[in-house]
Amino acid sequence: MEMQSKIFKALADENRLCILRILQTGEICACKLLDNMQVGQPTLSHHMKILCESGLVLARKEGKWVHYSLNREEFSRLAGQLGEYGKKK
Secondary structure (H helix, E strand, C coil), X not given: CHHHHHHHHHHCCHHHHHHHHHHCCCCEEHHHHHHHCCCCHHHHHHHHHHHXXXXXXXXXXXXXXEEEXXXXXXXXXXXXXXXXXXXXX
């Protein structure tokens, strides 16, 4: 339940949903995310921390930059869990 709570928190913000949409195209550097968002670096870092802690986003450091990508396995697992809520018990 704790992890699901983190996931729902991560999905409950418009900026984080925008980040996830951008990441659908593939891995992207934090610098490119900044170019596509209307937020500053500290705000982006805050959003990325929440997304990574939820398990929805993976981070890979290369030099001084961090590259982010969707954790597609986690999204598949989440879809299965959400489907369980709709089943009659």
